[in-house]
Amino acid sequence: MKSTYALIDCNNFFASCERLFRPELENQPVVVLSSNDGCAVSRSQEAKDLGIPMGAPHFKYRDFFKRHGVVAFSANFELYGDISERITNLLASITPRIEVYSVDESFLDLSELNIADYQAWGSVVRASVLKNVGVPVSIGISTSKTLAKLASDRAKKTPTLHGVLGLTVQGTTTDHYLNQVPVHDIWGVGWKLTPKLKAEGIHTALDLRQMNLRQAQQLMGIHGRQLHDELNGVTCLPLQHSHKPQQMIMRGRQFGEDTREFYVIESAIASLSARAAAALRREHQLARRAVVVLRTNRHRPGYQQASESVRFYTPTADTGAITSQLIRMLASNFNGRLEYHRADVLLCDFVPESGMQTDLFGTVNLPESDRSSARMRAVDTVNLRHGKGTLKFAAETLSQSWQPRKRLNSPRYTSAWDELPEVRLL
Numbered sequence: 001m002k003s004t005y006a007l008i009d010c011n012n013f014f015a016s017c018e019r020l021f022r023p024e025l026e027n028q029p030v031v032v033l034s035s036n037d038g039c040a041v042s043r044s045q046e047a048k049d050l051g052i053p054m055g056a057p058h059f060k061y062r063d064f065f066k067r068h069g070v071v072a073f074s075a076n077f078e079l080y081g082d083i084s085e086r087i088t089n090l091l092a093s094i095t096p097r098i099e100v101y102s103v104d105e106s107f108l109d110l111s112e113l114n115i116a117d118y119q120a121w122g123s124v125v126r127a128s129v130l131k132n133v134g135v136p137v138s139i140g141i142s143t144s145k146t147l148a149k150l151a152s153d154r155a156k157k158t159p160t161l162h163g164v165l166g167l168t169v170q171g172t173t174t175d176h177y178l179n180q181v182p183v184h185d186i187w188g189v190g191w192k193l194t195p196k197l198k199a200e201g202i203h204t205a206l207d208l209r210q211m212n213l214r215q216a217q218q219l220m221g222i223h224g225r226q227l228h229d230e231l232n233g234v235t236c237l238p239l240q241h242s243h244k245p246q247q248m249i250m251r252g253r254q255f256g257e258d259t260r261e262f263y264v265i266e267s268a269i270a271s272l273s274a275r276a277a278a279a280l281r282r283e284h285q286l287a288r289r290a291v292v293v294l295r296t297n298r299h300r301p302g303y304q305q306a307s308e309s310v311r312f313y314t315p316t317a318d319t320g321a322i323t324s325q326l327i328r329m330l331a332s333n334f335n336g337r338l339e340y341h342r343a344d345v346l347l348c349d350f351v352p353e354s355g356m357q358t359d360l361f362g363t364v365n366l367p368e369s370d371r372s373s374a375r376m377r378a379v380d381t382v383n384l385r386h387g388k389g390t391l392k393f394a395a396e397t398l399s400q401s402w403q404p405r406k407r408l409n410s411p412r413y414t415s416a417w418d419e420l421p422e423v424r425l426l
């Protein structure tokens, strides 16, 4: 039996999330800016139609935004993450065979669902996401993931399709759409392959699909063979629906303003390691190593970076243990003459939480480790119930000046009690 996949892709995801609680912005140009309000990372269709490119620097476009009534937001990743999870949960209720590909894209394997009319199915799913979460999506359906992705992209860019496109393997409609897609827009064709393909006269997805299989393999190796097969509806990339355990966890921030003050950096490191450690606990892992990296501004002369690494004999996910060790290491080698611009905390060399009992050499202090995990469980429970950051380590509150500048931020409508949207009944 042939496989069938759907790709569900949220349209202009961050901008759509911002509109959810500001319905008056429907049909208005909306732009979401990267951290420190640097450049545009998401644009509503109206903003795209005004010619605002991806990555447009905010300082250059400020007047343009004003003239054209473009509403700009600082990125509110907490909101986007929460909305993304709601969409994933809804899709996972259709079938457990789901691959969450990115924050705004998921593949579903429909092979075992007995769907008679894919176009109708897609329309129902689209309407359901719109009604239950409020985000418009584009849905592509076909017999390989590459074709499904290509179909969802066509569905997004072709208004008459109303957000859904099913592509059969053969047929003039399929050829018609494949002919519209330049090779560099095909999933898996990067900037490296594009010039190679163009030199061979392969300009569109249709050209690539009709190319001789042997020639595709000669030009691009095994990857070319896979691409060719996938475009011909033969599945080479199965669904990756099992959650892969992470190999490392990193949390970093570019500071709102550069700093030489140790207490400001201490506060940043404490917050970043609290976030990294919480992510580690969600993965049910313990770290044997933590690394902290401080950098000056790389666009200024005299760029420098300093890093310190700590090894834990008792693997840990304890925010206090990780933070205090990193700060101690940093303090002993701190150069107060440099203006620091960015900090990153990295946790790695993981062991599963459940593996702690099997300590061969007796280096692990089990009673202390149990107390630590009970303490962290209590912190996580409180923060889950009452909102992130309700309970935190004192070092996190030493300074706020390192926090990225967010002058245009929207409330965390769905994940912070005191930022819930208010409804007035008159």
Ligand SMILES: [Mg+2]
Pocket (backbone or CB within 6 Å): 009, 010, 011, 012, 013, 104
């Ligand atoms: Mg998208």
